[in-house]
Each structure stands twice: as structure tokens, then as C-alpha cells.
Amino acid sequence: MKPVTLKDIARQLGISITTASKALKNYPDVSEKTKRKVRELAEELNYVPNAFAVGLRKQESKIIGVIIPTMVHYFFSTVLDAIMKEAEKRDYMVITMQSNETYELEKRQVDLLLNKGVDGILISLSNKTRDFKHLQKVIDYNIPLVLFDKISKLVNCSKVLIDDRKAAYEAVTYLIKKGRRRIAHFRGDLNPQNSIDRFLGYKKALEDHGIPYDPKLVYLCNNNSDFTDGYSSAKQLIDDHGEEVDAIFTVNDMLAIGAINYFNEKGIKIPDRIALFGFSNWFMASVITPSLSSVDQNALNIGKTATEILFEEISCRQKGEPITHKKVIIDTELVIRDSC
Amino acid sequence: MKPVTLKDIARQLGISITTASKALKNYPDVSEKTKRKVRELAEELNYVPNAFAVGLRKQESKIIGVIIPTMVHYFFSTVLDAIMKEAEKRDYMVITMQSNETYELEKRQVDLLLNKGVDGILISLSNKTRDFKHLQKVIDYNIPLVLFDKISKLVNCSKVLIDDRKAAYEAVTYLIKKGRRRIAHFRGDLNPQNSIDRFLGYKKALEDHGIPYDPKLVYLCNNNSDFTDGYSSAKQLIDDHGEEVDAIFTVNDMLAIGAINYFNEKGIKIPDRIALFGFSNWFMASVITPSLSSVDQNALNIGKTATEILFEEISCRQKGEPITHKKVIIDTELVIRDSC
DNA sequence: CTAAAAATCGAAAACGTTTTCGATAATTTT
DNA sequence: AAAATTATCGAAAACGTTTTCGATTTTTAG
Numbered sequence: 081m082k083p084v085t086l087k088d089i090a091r092q093l094g095i096s097i098t099t100a101s102k103a104l105k106n107y108p109d110v111s112e113k114t115k116r117k118v119r120e121l122a123e124e125l126n127y128v129p130n131a132f133a134v135g136l137r138k139q140e141s142k143i144i145g146v147i148i149p150t151m152v153h154y155f156f157s158t159v160l161d162a163i164m165k166e167a168e169k170r171d172y173m174v175i176t177m178q179s180n181e182t183y184e185l186e187k188r189q190v191d192l193l194l195n196k197g198v199d200g201i202l203i204s205l206s207n208k209t210r211d212f213k214h215l216q217k218v219i220d221y222n223i224p225l226v227l228f229d230k231i232s233k234l235v236n237c238s239k240v241l242i243d244d245r246k247a248a249y250e251a252v253t254y255l256i257k258k259g260r261r262r263i264a265h266f267r268g269d270l271n272p273q274n275s276i277d278r279f280l281g282y283k284k285a286l287e288d289h290g291i292p293y294d295p296k297l298v299y300l301c302n303n304n305s306d307f308t309d310g311y312s313s314a315k316q317l318i319d320d321h322g323e324e325v326d327a328i329f330t331v332n333d334m335l336a337i338g339a340i341n342y343f344n345e346k347g348i349k350i351p352d353r354i355a356l357f358g359f360s361n362w363f364m365a366s367v368i369t370p371s372l373s374s375v376d377q378n379a380l381n382i383g384k385t386a387t388e389i390l391f392e393e394i395s396c397r398q399k400g401e402p403i404t405h406k407k408v409i410i411d412t413e414l415v416i417r418d419s420c
Numbered sequence: 421m422k423p424v425t426l427k428d429i430a431r432q433l434g435i436s437i438t439t440a441s442k443a444l445k446n447y448p449d450v451s452e453k454t455k456r457k458v459r460e461l462a463e464e465l466n467y468v469p470n471a472f473a474v475g476l477r478k479q480e481s482k483i484i485g486v487i488i489p490t491m492v493h494y495f496f497s498t499v500l501d502a503i504m505k506e507a508e509k510r511d512y513m514v515i516t517m518q519s520n521e522t523y524e525l526e527k528r529q530v531d532l533l534l535n536k537g538v539d540g541i542l543i544s545l546s547n548k549t550r551d552f553k554h555l556q557k558v559i560d561y562n563i564p565l566v567l568f569d570k571i572s573k574l575v576n577c578s579k580v581l582i583d584d585r586k587a588a589y590e591a592v593t594y595l596i597k598k599g600r601r602r603i604a605h606f607r608g609d610l611n612p613q614n615s616i617d618r619f620l621g622y623k624k625a626l627e628d629h630g631i632p633y634d635p636k637l638v639y640l641c642n643n644n645s646d647f648t649d650g651y652s653s654a655k656q657l658i659d660d661h662g663e664e665v666d667a668i669f670t671v672n673d674m675l676a677i678g679a680i681n682y683f684n685e686k687g688i689k690i691p692d693r694i695a696l697f698g699f700s701n702w703f704m705a706s707v708i709t710p711s712l713s714s715v716d717q718n719a720l721n722i723g724k725t726a727t728e729i730l731f732e733e734i735s736c737r738q739k740g741e742p743i744t745h746k747k748v749i750i751d752t753e754l755v756i757r758d759s760c
Numbered sequence: 761c762t763a764a765a766a767a768t769c770g771a772a773a774a775c776g777t778t779t780t781c782g783a784t785a786a787t788t789t790t
Numbered sequence: 791a792a793a794a795t796t797a798t799c800g801a802a803a804a805c806g807t808t809t810t811c812g813a814t815t816t817t818t819a820g
Contacts, residue, residue: 097800133777
């Protein structure tokens with residue numbers, strides 16, 4: 081079974097391919113009668129335009145590309161969900177690629193997407209990306225590009241992100257308002273800007289409320305993909321400081337959950353003896369006992385906004401209008417649960 | 421900045437487009453000297469073949485399509501991870517679509533993928549899909565199709581799935597071997613075959629070990645996307661049967677975790693007083709306290725195998741060889757943790 | 761040195777669509 | 791009835807690649 085082409089329709093109706101094409105596109109120089117006949121036959125034969133031919137001719141693919149560090153992650157799969165739904169609304173399809181947190185893959189995937197002729201690209205950068213030539217290439221090719229979540233200030237394009245520093249500040253301030261004074265922080269790796277900003281927000285909240293910042297209360301947790309790191313850091317924290325510490329703000333929910341497991345095991349009461357505040361509002365935060373307070377990143381909104389901006393730029397480009405880049409900060413929200 | 425074409429290369433070297441193309445494709449009727457010159461210039465100019473033109477000419481897209489009910493789900497995002505990695509190995513890209521568990525979307529998305537000229541399609545069917553004309557269309561178009569996880573016996577194509585009945589049988593048998601006698605079952609909706617099979621496995625395990633099947637111990641949980649259903653069913657179970665019940669086998673981990681939350685709250689000891697066994701081996705199962713025993717579905721293996729079969733069929737089709745459909749059962753594994 | 765064989769190249773068609781522009785036919789105006 | 795206008799159509803080029811096949815040149819064989 082071969083797909084139906086304009087040629088088939090034209091031949092059956094005894095008209096030219098040109099007229100058939102124009103009839104379907106509702107050109108004014110085709111009679112109503114012919115238009116009707118063409119449309120009816122096209123419907124009957126289930127005609128769909130060949131995407132390669134259209135792409136070749138019009139230089140547009142109706143596809144956008146997305147590159148994320150990893151798929152298997154509540155935040156990213158949620159963002160992707162929003163992206164796909166926005167794309168679908170506009171009859172667009174989405175090619176997704178995983179950089180696996182490596183620069184080489186990310187670079188290669190940008191090339192692949194460009195060569196596929198995608199009409200726009202969304203990227204959340206890998207932690208290891210320090211060089212931006214691959215992104216400059218996208219810009220040089222005049223393909224709309226929007227960075228989200230993991231962005232870089234060095235690239236001249238639209239960006240959608242949250243204010244990590246402010247969000248962390250609010251979370252820690254909440255703990256302080258609840259009477260906590262010795263607040264530890266489990267911070268993340270030094271690379272991604274996010275964890276630095278969250279740390280800075282933590283520090284600023286302490287200072288603004290007259291609580292001295294104590295570096296001995298900050299623990300570096302390198303391995304974010306596992307909750308054992310949170311577990312062992314919690315143990316270390318108790319060993320180091322004993323009864324003194326009354327709260328922990330963690331750079332993500334995984335670490336907090338590791339800590340909760342440790343405290344549950346040792347019979348250390350949450351939140352009475354120690355309170356916890358996570359970050360990301362992972363699905364799991366609502367499921368663990370006690371449930372975990374966390375900062376909601378509004379992943380759906382990030383995905384939706386980034387995609388909307390991308391399509392604005394795509395439409396500008398098609399109309400030949402100049403493109404103005406935007407930087408949008410998505411609001412975060414404190415979700416308060418039993419852990420504090 | 422315009423992409424480089426064969427024409428550009430040909431002109432700069434004073435040769436024909438034909439020769440340039442053949443040089444890059446290593447045809448035997450091009451001299452080594454010309455080949456070298458073409459290849460060097462192509463490298464220098466960063467030439468990449470236009471995907472539309474290649475697609476139009478060769479009738480292949482180097483893209484496969486994937487339709488899943490939802491992206492935001494540990495199982496599906498893991499399968500997708502495997503699919504994307506297998507595709508990448510073969511220089512293929514993946515277009516993903518979400519049916520959102522509706523037949524209409526699934527049907528529409530199949531059409532969109534076909535019209536995009538994808539070289540193959542992987543689908544995990546929506547719960548609501550009862551009609552398979554859209555899949556028959558794929559087969560009629562001679563596009564390789566592989567169903568995974570949520571499959572249908574009525575479609576003549578390759579399939580990759582687990583043996584739900586056997587897996588449930590093994591899980592319940594494990595509980596019995598551990599001395600449990602009154603084993604309840606939280607079952608899922610009636611629609612997807614999976615939950616029926618898991619129920620049947622549960623029932624058969626009881627019967628094979630001389631434990632009478634008691635329908636009063638089976639609870640229907642409709643809402644799988646939330647753990648409140650597991651919570652309330654656990655409460656109901658205790659209200660109905662009190663001390664009598666000593667284990668629960670749940671159709672998924674979400675329900676088990678809801679139940680754990682209830683038992684933790686009421687001080688009902690797990691596994692002493694009641695044991696639990698989940699299904700899917702969700703990431704969360706290892707994180708909750710007590711950690712949850714579960715059936716691992718081997719999502720990575722499902723994705724990998726399905727994709728491998730798809731590419732085999734794609735390659736057969738290209739060579740004009742006949743395609744033989746396969747049905748592969750992926751092994752599941754009991755992951756024993758603290759809940760039993 | 762000629763004939764046959766081999767090596768090297770390029771013209772042209774094809775994939776299916778879109779769009780420009782010129783041609784013809786039908787209609788209206790003078 | 792002739793001229794001008796309008797309505798309707800189709801030929802052809804273009805998008806960039808691949809592949810067939812014929813043409814030319816070079817090499818080898820006789």
C-alpha cells in the first residue's frame with residue numbers, strides 16, 4: 081500500500097498537479113467546482129502531504145528538538161510533558177534527546193537536530209557544559225533557541241528559569257520563622273549554578289535574620305542520584321553536632337529523604353527534634369513519612385512558558401520579523417508538609 | 421548563514437554534484453584523488469546532508485516514533501530512556517507522543533507519525549484502546565510496529581511484555597512461603613489486561629498452595645495515580661477483617677505505599693503484623709520506610725528488546741526480506757526488602 | 761598502433777510539493 | 791462585435807539528494 085500523492089489525485093481528476101495543490105491550499109485562482117472535487121477525492125483517498133517534500137520545499141519541519149540531561153527524573157519528565165502538550169496544540173512534534181550530563185553528547189545532539197531541520201530547540205544544559213560553540217551554531221543558523229532551568233548567561237537567547245536564590249531564601253526563612261536557629265545545609269555539587277544559588281539563598285536568609293552563618297553546618301553531597309548520600313550526611317551531622325542542630329535545608333528532595341530515613345531509623349523525631357526542608361517538590365515528598373516540605377519548581381509552567389516563547393520566535397522568524405529574546409523567571413512555591 | 425549543500429562543494433571543486441555525492445558515498449567510480457578532495461572540503465565546510473532531501477529520495481527518515489500513555493511515570497520514562505539509547509546507537513532519533521490514555525489521541529498520533537515518514541513505531545497502548553484500525557493502518561503501510569507492555573493479542577505484529585500472571589504468582593508464593601495465610605489483594609481497574617493477569621496470578625498461587633481464595637479479601641482500587649486509594653483501602657481492610665489478614669499483594673507500588681502510610685500511622689507493624697508486596701519496583705519502593713518488596717518489571721530490558729526487534733524489522737524491510745513477528749517475554753524479578 | 765577493457769565522470773530523472781508566471785478561456789465592457 | 795477584463799488552469803522551476811546510464815578518457819592487451 082503506497083501513500084497517495086498529489087499526482088494520483090490529479091490524474092484521477094484529469095487536472096494538473098498544480099491545480100490539485102492549489103485547490104487544497106484554497107488558492108483564489110481555482111474554481112469552486114474543482115476545489116470541491118479535489119477536496120472530496122483527497123478526503124476519500126486519505127491524502128496526507130508528504131512531510132519530506134513539504135520540508136524540502138518550505139524549509140520547515142514542524143518538529144522541535146529538546147535536549148535534557150536525563151529523561152528518568154520527575155522534574156524533567158514533567159517539563160517534557162508540558163512541552164509536548166504545547167507542541168501538540170500547534171501541530172508540532174517533539175524529538176527528545178538525552179545529554180546524559182555530558183558535553184560531547186549534547187554537542188552531537190545539537191548537530192543532529194540542526195541537520196534534521198528542526199524549527200526550534202529547547203535545551204536544559206548538562207552540568208559539564210562550559211563551552212557554548214554548539215549553541216552559537218544554532219543561533220548562527222538562525223534557529224530559535226530557548227534555554228530552561230539549567231541555563232548559561234553567556235548565550236544570547238531566551239531563557240526560562242526559577243530564582244533559586246530567592247526560593248532557598250524563602251524556605252530557610254520559613255524555618256527561622258518556625259523558631260529554628262541552628263540550620264544545616266546539604267548542598268550539591270559546585271558545578272551547576274542552581275546549587276550555588278540555593279546555597280547563597282540559604283546563607284543570606286541566615287544573615288538577614290541575625291543568625292551567624294556557620295560553614296561547619298554545610299555538607300557537600302556529590303551524589304544526587306542516590307539517597308544514601310543524604311543518609312550518610314545526616315549521620316555525619318548528628319555525629320558532628322549532636323543535639324545542637326534543629327533543622328536542615330537540602331538542595332534537593334533526594335537528600336532530604338535519605339536524611340529522613342536515617343532519622344526514622346534512629347528514632348530522631350521529625351519535626352520535633354529536627355525539621356527538614358527539601359527542594360523540587362518531588363512526587364515522593366508527599367509520600368514519605370513524615371511528608372516533606374519542599375520548594376515547588378513549577379515544572380509544568382517552566383515547560384509551557386519555554387515552549388510558548390520558542391513558538392513566538394519561530395513565528396517571528398517565519399514572518400521575517402526581528403526576534404527579541406526574553407528572560408522569564410517562573411514563580412516557585414513553598415509546599416509545607418509535616419517535616420517542619 | 422545557510423547550510424552547505426552538495427552544490428556548493430561541487431562548484432568550489434569544479435566537479436558535478438553527482439561526483440561530489442558519489443565521492444562522499446565512496447562509490448567505486450570516483451578516483452581516490454577526487455574522493456579525498458571532496459571529503460576534505462566537506463569536512464572543512466561542515467557539510468551535512470539535508471535530511472528532507474535524503475528522506476524524499478530514499479523514503480526513510482532515520483526517525484522512529486514512540487507512543488506511550490504518559491511520560492511522567494517511572495516505568496515509561498525508564499523504557500523511553502532505553503529506547504532512546506538504542507536508537508542513538510543506530511543514528512536514529514525518537515519522536516515521542518503521549519496518548520494520555522485516550523484512544524482518540526493515540527489514533528491521531530499514529531497518523532501524524534505515519535505522515536512524518538517514521539521508519540518504525542513503538543506503542544504501549546492506552547487503557548481505552550479497543551479498536552485497532554489505526555494499528556492495522558501501520559501494518560498496511562508496511563511500517564514496522566512493535567507493541568510493548570500494554571499490548572493487544574488482536575494485532576498482528578511483534579510484542580514485548582512481561583508475564584504478569586507468573587510474576588504475581590511468584591510474589592504471592594513468596595508471601596505464602598514466609599508463612600502468610602490470609603493474603604489480601606488490592607487490584608487495579610478492570611480494563612488493562614495487566615491488572616487482570618496479576619489478579620489471576622494471585623488467585624492461582626493461593627489455590628496451588630491449598631489456601632482458599634476469598635473474594636472478600638480483594639479490593640478494587642480505581643485510582644492508580646494517587647496513593648490515597650491505597651491508604652483508604654488499607655483502612656477498609658483493617659475495618660473489615662481486623663487482625664485476621666497478615667499480608668497484602670498490591671497491583672502496583674503506589675497502592676502499597678498508601679497502605680504503608682496508613683499502617684505506619686496506626687502503629688501497625690510491618691512486616692510483623694502485616695506483610696506487603698508491591699509491583700513495578702518503583703524507585704520509591706526502596707526509599708519508603710519500611711522499604712517495599714516489589715516485582716521488578718525490568719523496564720530497561722523491555723525498552724531495549726522492543727527497540728532491537730523494531731530495528732531488525734526495519735532492516736528486513738529495507739533489504740526486502742520477509743518480516744517475521746516475535747513475541748518476547750521479559751523476565752521479572754522479585755526484589756525482597758523489609759516489608760516482608 | 762589499434763582494439764578492447766577499465767576507469768572516471770556528469771547529465772538527467774526521480775522523490776512530492778509549492779509557487780511563479782504565462783497562457784487560454786470565459787465574461788464583461790465599450 | 792471588438793476590446794478589455796477576469797477567471798481558470800498548467801508548465802516549469804525549485805528545494806537537495808541519490809542513482810542509473812551513457813559518454814568520455816585512460817589504460818591495458820593484442
